[in-house]
Amino acid sequence: MDLLQLDNVSVAYDQQYILKDFNLSIEKGHLISLLGPSGCGKTTTLRLIAGFLEATDGKFSFGGQDYTRVPINKRNFGFVFQSYALFPHMSVFDNIAFGLRQRKVKEDEIKRRVMSMLDVVSLGGFEKRFPQALSGGQRQRVAIARALVIEPDLLLFDEPLSNLDANLRVNMRVEIRRIQQELGITTVYVSHDQEECFSISDRVAVMNKGIIEQLDKPSVIFQYPKSEFVARFIGFNNFIDFQEREDEGSFFSLRSGDDHFHAAKVPGMPVSMKGAIRPDDIIAGTLEEIQAGDNVLTGKVKVSTYLGRSYQYVVVTPLGEFTVNKEMQQPYLSGQEIRLLFPSEKLVLVE
Numbered sequence: 518m519d520l521l522q523l524d525n526v527s528v529a530y531d532q533q534y535i536l537k538d539f540n541l542s543i544e545k546g547h548l549i550s551l552l553g554p555s556g557c558g559k560t561t562t563l564r565l566i567a568g569f570l571e572a573t574d575g576k577f578s579f580g581g582q583d584y585t586r587v588p589i590n591k592r593n594f595g596f597v598f599q600s601y602a603l604f605p606h607m608s609v610f611d612n613i614a615f616g617l618r619q620r621k622v623k624e625d626e627i628k629r630r631v632m633s634m635l636d637v638v639s640l641g642g643f644e645k646r647f648p649q650a651l652s653g654g655q656r657q658r659v660a661i662a663r664a665l666v667i668e669p670d671l672l673l674f675d676e677p678l679s680n681l682d683a684n685l686r687v688n689m690r691v692e693i694r695r696i697q698q699e700l701g702i703t704t705v706y707v708s709h710d711q712e713e714c715f716s717i718s719d720r721v722a723v724m725n726k727g728i729i730e731q732l733d734k735p736s737v738i739f740q741y742p743k744s745e746f747v748a749r750f751i752g753f754n755n756f757i758d759f760q761e762r763e764d765e766g767s768f769f770s771l772r773s774g775d776d777h778f779h780a781a782k783v784p785g786m787p788v789s790m791k792g793a794i795r796p797d798d799i800i801a802g803t804l805e806e807i808q809a810g811d812n813v814l815t816g817k818v819k820v821s822t823y824l825g826r827s828y829q830y831v832v833v834t835p836l837g838e839f840t841v842n843k844e845m846q847q848p849y850l851s852g853q854e855i856r857l858l859f860p861s862e863k864l865v866l867v868e
């Protein structure tokens with residue numbers, strides 16, 4: 518059952534709509550990410566759910582109740598922000614205890630809950646420290662403990678890891694997922710980092726200009742983006758415009774210029790005139806290795822860059838430029854003629 522539901526919600530700043538007829542539902546116990554470029558409305562959505570902002574239209578339901586006008590202090594939600602916003606003059610213990618004291622919980626009960634939460638975030642023994650004596654990752658864990666200790670009905674994260682360095686970000690996202698699953702807390706997680714969202718979410722909502730373009734399991738979005746926007750955002754940077762399409766039952770037959778392609782038919786995916794494919798999924802080879810035919814283009818290497826594991830080539834073909842990655846010892850030369858094979862199961866049609 519859905520715990521949280523936004524129905525046709527609109528939010529405007531200065532008569533300008535940021536969210537318009539926005540819909541989102543989240544199953545109990547799930548972690549859902551809002552993923553999208555800066556300015557697409559992720560924080561606005563989170564602020565609306567938290568209660569910092571009121572919708573001009575629409576309905577917000579939570580646990581079967583109408584929460585649209587429920588004030589922020591009556592929503593038992595926990596927040597973790599990018600800037601951890603710890604109280605600098607309070608110890609770790611007092612920072613975590615803050616919400617419990619506000620709720621007039623008894624001191625011995627506070628002690629028990631704070632100490633057990635310190636264990637959950639692996640900070641046992643740090644209770645007397647002050648925030649300035651903690652690393653960035655430790656501070657963020659205190660912020661998470663502070664949000665969790667009130668046993669929130671919903672946990673809201675807004676780019677919680679963007680101030681941490683790369684290694685710590687990876688460790689912390691594993692921690693967040695572990696804690697969230699252990700406690701079974703329904704969570705909305707905002708980030709502009711694709712890998713971060715994909716790695717920890719049950720569902721990802723890809724947002725563009727105040728709307729959700731696609732909401733799916735991470736593995737589905739990764740393979741089957743529905744729109745050009747989603748495709749570009751997750752790294753499908755090769756596109757083909759087709760002029761003709763035939764439905765052949767289990768696949769589509771497509772034509773672009775003088776070239777012919779097959780694309781696998783995927784239930785639920787758009788039927789359009791635009792194909793998309795990842796640089797990793799195009800197979801590059803010499804003229805001897807790949808024969809001309811359907812799903813094959815011949816082109817010239819224009820740019821070659823070394824990516825570490827592989828080389829990346831920009832190849833000029835009759836249908837435009839394509840970017841392809843290939844693991845190899847000796848790279849192709851600039852100007853060399855090669856062929857590109859577009860496997861039909863990797864070529865997806867997008868809106």
Ligand SMILES: Nc1ncnc2c1ncn2[C@@H]1O[C@H](COP(=O)(O)OP(=O)(O)O)[C@@H](O)[C@H]1O
Nearest residue numbers: 530531535553554555556557558559560561562
């Ligand atoms: N307080 C505000 N007043 C006016 N416009 C705002 C305000 N907050 C955000 N916006 C605008 O709303 C849009 C969405 O912002 P935001 O939700 O913060 O995006 P994101 O978190 O995805 O980067 C942006 O165009 C931003 O400029």
Ligand SMILES: [Mg+2]
Nearest residue numbers: 556559560561
């Ligand atoms: Mg934001």
